[in-house]
Amino acid sequence: MNKTIIININGMVFHIEEDAYEVLRAYMTDVKRHFAYTADSEEIVTDIENRLAEMFNERLAEQNKQVIVVQDVTEITARMGSANDFDVQDEDSSYNTSGFRAERKLYRDTDDRIIGGVCSGLGHYFDMEAKWIRVITLIITLLWGTGLIVYIILWIVMPAAKTRTEKMAMKGEPINLQNFKKNFDEELEAVRGNLNDLHNSAKPGIRRTGDFFSEFFRNTGDVIGKVVVLFVKIIGGIIIFSGVMSLFFLVMGLIFAVGFWDTTGFQVFPINVINPEYRNPIFFSAFLLLLIPLIALVLFAIRVLFNRKVITRTGSFALLILWITGLGMAVFYGSKVGSEFQEDARFEQTTALKPEPVLYIRQNSAKFLTHEDSLRYDIAKDRFAGRILIDDEDNEIGMATKFDFYIEKSTDGTYSVTKEITARGRNFEAALKAAQKTLYRFVQADSVITFDKYFYLSDNTPYRGHEVKVILRVPENTKLVIDRELNGRLHNYNLDECVPSESKWETPSQWIMTTDGMTCAIDSLRKKREAE
Structure with a gap:
């Protein structure tokens, strides 16, 4: 024991x-x-x-x-x-005292690595130089693309040789005192060699490296600074030029609107929303609201570009006062215009038509000449007798003056056109008066009825949410041949659904008024033939 x-x-x-x-x-x-x-x-x-x-x-x-x-x-x-x-002193330290070569173990050599030390570890394990393992890995990666995948897998699986014992086992050296001392001496000698090399070349190398990087960053900074300054000057010049041109056109626009713009131009939406007595103040307020920011932008660009202050604090304060004045005017007169839309009113006008078994419904795409148009173009009434029309396809004045079109069956067997006109105003009386100044024309010539494309406001009446609803009522069995240009106005039928297949745009849509409303004439003819 x-x-x-x-x-x-x-x-x-x-x-x-x-x-x-x-x-x-x-x-x-x-x-x-x-x-x-x-x-x-x-x-x-x-x-x-x-x-x-x-x-x-x-x-x-x-x-x-x-x-x-x-x-x-x-x-x-x-x-x-x-x-x-x-x-x-042994001649070959890779052999132990028994005469057998020590067993190698697979580790990653992190002391001789490019990425993860996998190739160096494989080189030690197979007793090859690491560079040949790297070459083989690169070739496999380029030819088949699998070398990188295998490398990543081995990087994950293979442990790193961290301790001196693991490094000796990786190299196949017997793990004994002699090899411990040998490995330590080799590491110490390598450190000393690196220190000596560093001592011999560090000072001039560091000095040269420092000078190089110092000069590089200084030159790079100078170049970047000059590029930034040039870029800022170009942008500043563009801003100054654009701002000055905008100021010029803004001033000319104000002069044109206040002093030279005729009444015809004010009929365009949304300018025709503004009351005639409010137009000049509103134009001036809009002028100030745009002018002051443009001036401030140009002055700021001049200051940045030339590094010179071009306006005093008093001038800046004056510009601010002007802008606030323009804002106040815009709010004041804008609220006045907004108050003109509080109440609405509507009235109807019904016009009897001559009875015709077949009606051709067309749209007049020309603009009706108002009294102001006649004065502006020096048109004599006795000479043209109201027959002058101007093509308005290239002078659209917006959806605000387009009418809504409906076709319905007449309940009393008569032919008629009803115009329902709606407008808004400060009160009911003002709204009704605005609605009564709405003009919409249609003309019947035998079996052809032509509807104007737009409605018009007489006597420079401002736009007050005017709406015109035109209802064509015809008795049963009336045939209607409708131009497809009216499809954008007609709300209760789709004209494109009643045309022959592969027809041109000019082909009209043909319908028949029945008890239940309009029916496509093509479908009715087809059903009649099938019944026979």
């Missing part, structure tokens, strides 16, 4: 016989004494202790026991080697 004790080797607990402990303690004392005067001796001793702990664990697991005996310590320390072995 032998006495056992518990020891701790770098955080790993072992049960060991007392005499085996004495042998292990004597061994570690020799090792520590040998490395006592070596730089970084603690790191070497720690690596040796870690390796001893790994070997003890492997031996206990192999022999399925729990206590370390003297034989275990003797054999493991023999494999590790003693401090006296440093006096003997």
Whole structure:
């Protein structure tokens, strides 16, 4: 029966016989004494202790026991080697004391890496230079595209050689004291060589590098600064030119609107919404609201471009007062115009038509000449007798003056056109008066009825939400041939649904008024033929 004790080797607990402990303690004392005067001796001793702990664990697991005996310590320390072995220089350190090459383990070599050290680790494992492994990987990647995938997988699977023991196992070197010392000396020599190279070339290299980067960034900054200044000047010049031209056209627009724009121009929506007595104040307020920001933008561009203040604080305050004045005028007169839309009124006008079994419904795409048009074009009434029309296809005045068209069956067997005219005003009387000044024309010539494209406001009446609804009522069995131009006005039927297939746009749509309303004449004729 032998006495056992518990020891701790770098955080790993072992049960060991007392005499085996004495042998292990004597061994570690020799090792520590040998490395006592070596730089970084603690790191070497720690690596040796870690390796001893790994070997003890492997031996206990192999022999399925729990206590370390003297034989275990003797054999493991023999494999590790003693401090006296440093006096003997082996020709090939890759062979252990038994004469067998040490087993290599697969690790990533992070000391000789380009990306992750995979190729270097494979080179050590297969005893090849890492550059050939890299060349093979690159060729496989370029030809088949799988080299990169394999590299990433190995990068994830292969552990990195971090400790000195792992680095020795990666290179296939026996993990003993001699190789521990050899690896440490090689690392120390490499560090010294790098320090010497750095000492010889660092000062001039750093100086040259610093001068290079200093000059590079200074020149780059100068170039960028000049480009930015040039860009700002170009933008500033564009802003100044555009602003000055806009100011010129704005002033000319105000003069034109206040002094020279005739009454015909005011009939265009939305200008015709403004009361005649409010137009000049509203135009002037809009002028101020646009003028002041344009002036401020031009002055700001001049200040940035020439680095010169061109307006005093008093001038800036005056511009602000003018802009606020324009805003106040716009709000005041805008609210007055808005109050003209409070009430609505409607009245109807019904005109009897001559009865015709077939009616041709057309749209007049020309503009009816008002009294102001006649004066402007110097047209004599006795000469033209109201027959002068101007094509308005290129002078659309907007949806505000377009009428709504409906075709319905007459309940009393008569032919008629009803105009329902609606307008708004400050009160009912004003709304009714505005509605009564709405003009809409249609003309019947035998079986042809021509409807104007737009309605008109007489006596410069401002637009007050005017709406014109035109209802054509015809008795049953009346045939209607309708121009398809009216399809945009007709609301209760789609004219395009009643034309022959692949017909041209000029082909009219033909309908018949029935008890239930209009029916496509083509469908009625087809049904009649089928019935026969």
